[in-house]
Amino acid sequence: MTSAVADIQANKQAGPLIVHVVRQFLPNKGGLEDVVANLCRQLVSRGYRVRVVTCNSLFSDPGRHLPESETIDGIEIVRIPWSGSSRYPLAPKVFRHLADADLIHVHAIDFFFDALAWGKLLHGRPMVATTHGGFFHTQKYAAIKKVWFNTATRLSALGYASLICCSQSDARLFSQIADSRVHLIENGADVSKFSNCAALEARRRVVTIGRFSINKRLDHLLDVMKVLAARHDDWHLDIVGAESDLDRATMEKEIAARNLARNVALHVSIDEGSIRNIIARASLFASASEYEGFGLVAIEAMSAGLLPVLNVNEAYKAMAETHPALMLADFADPEAAADALTEAFERLEADDLSxxxxxxRDARAYAWNEVAQRYMDVYAETLTPRGKSPQLLRQRGQAA
Structure with missing residues (x-):
């Protein structure tokens, strides 16, 4: 038997090949990247074959090209050149890496979402997409976005068997253009890496985690810390993340301008063990973010035992409807947000650990093994011929 024939037979016996298409992936760190990486790891562990097609440089460092191909945690990664905006990166070479896919899974509503839908006659593969918040994160260009959504996005959505929404707000929005093809699968979270590690006693210490992006509104959070520090000098904030729209020097200037050097510490691109040590000294989590696709980091904070106080964006409001322990505040109002963090501390101070x-308990519902199974169910339904049961395909994908 020739090697080529043997490879073909081996692939037939293996699980389906799922090709994930996403604008940024490992080694970049962020909510979108973490979701795709965790889903891929789960699929690999269950016998699926997985490929990720992504851009060949990090948007935070576009001049440094990453390897064209690489394997991380059993995930085949293919990186392709891109141009244009980081919000809508143009990368037509994606079509070169789809021919052997059993199913294509597109992540986010961007060039890839549109191009692969309009180019379906070229690749001919069944497709699903996860919305990851769409593009209505801010009110900027709201009128243009609404027109685009109801025209281009509506037409592109016709190319997908399912649109998977990772929040209730996404599901309500995309149901307007995809109706019964919308599936709600809230994002999974790695609820083990920081599990139950927060301080057991109430402390006036706050952690925020996320890339240093303008939309995270770290300036608002620093304004709140200035109010808190004036009220009680043992309030402390740890800012954990990686450089993005904002760099370390800019953040240090923002901290110094508010005379918060004693109350705020900046931690740039540190490892998980170091983050865990920071959380172990804290009781509260805060996010002043203007928008989130889902709010993954808030779930990770809950899994650590931190009480989250979150800005009133759509994703966080939807999350608070499901998890009443969470607290919302308007971080554009420093006094009001400071009051909310003070109230959160007092709740913990009076709490008996219940x-x-x-x-x-709420965080455990987002464990990735549960979430991955929901994705596998969608894959099975998409790949099953009409009138047949998807059970055999599920078993094939689960066979290691």
């Missing part, structure tokens, strides 16, 4: 147990 609030902590509620947070831990």
């Amino acid at each position: 609030l902590r147990q509620e947070l831990l």
Whole structure:
């Protein structure tokens, strides 16, 4: 038997090949990248073959090209050149890496979402997409976005068997253009890496985690810390993340301008063990973010036993409807947000750990093994011929 024939037979016996298409992936760190990476790891562990097609440089460092191909954690990664905006990166070479896919899974509503839908006659593969918040994160260009959504996005959506929404707000929005093809699968989270590691006693210490992006509104959070520090000098904020729209020097200037050097610490691109040590000294989590696709980091904070105080964006409001322990505040109003963080501290101070147990229990519902199974069910339905049962395909994908 020739090697080529042997490879073909081996692939037939292996699980389906799912090709994930996403604008940024490992080694970049962020909510979107973490979701795709965790889903891919779960699929690999269950016998699926997985390929990720992504851009060949990080948007935070576009001049440094990453390797064209690489394997990380059993995930085949193919990187392709791109041009244009980081919000809508043009990367037509994606079509070169789809021919052997059993199913294509597109992540986010961007060039890839549109191009692969309009180019379906070229690749001929069944497709699903995960919305990851769409593009209505801010009110900027709201009128143009609405027109685009109801025309271009509506037409592109016709190319997908399912649109998977990772929040209730996404599901309500995309149901307007995809109706019964919308599936709600809230994002998974790695609820083990920081599990139950927050301080057991109430402390006036706050952690925020995320890339240093303008939309995270770290300036608003620093304004809130200035109010808190004036009220009680033991309030402390740890800012954990990686450089993005904002760099370390800019953040240090923002901290110094508010005379917060004693109350705020900046931690740039540190490892998980170091983050865990920071969380172990804290009781509260805060996010002043203007928008989130889902709010993954808030779930990770809950899994640690931190009580989250979150800005009133759409994703966080939807999350608070499901998890009443979470607290919302308008971080554009420093006094009001400072009041909310003070109230959160007082709740923990008066608590007998039942609030902590509620947070831990709520976080466990987002464990990736549960979430991955929901994705596999969608894959099975998409790949099953009409009138047949998807059960055999599920078993094939689960066979290691």
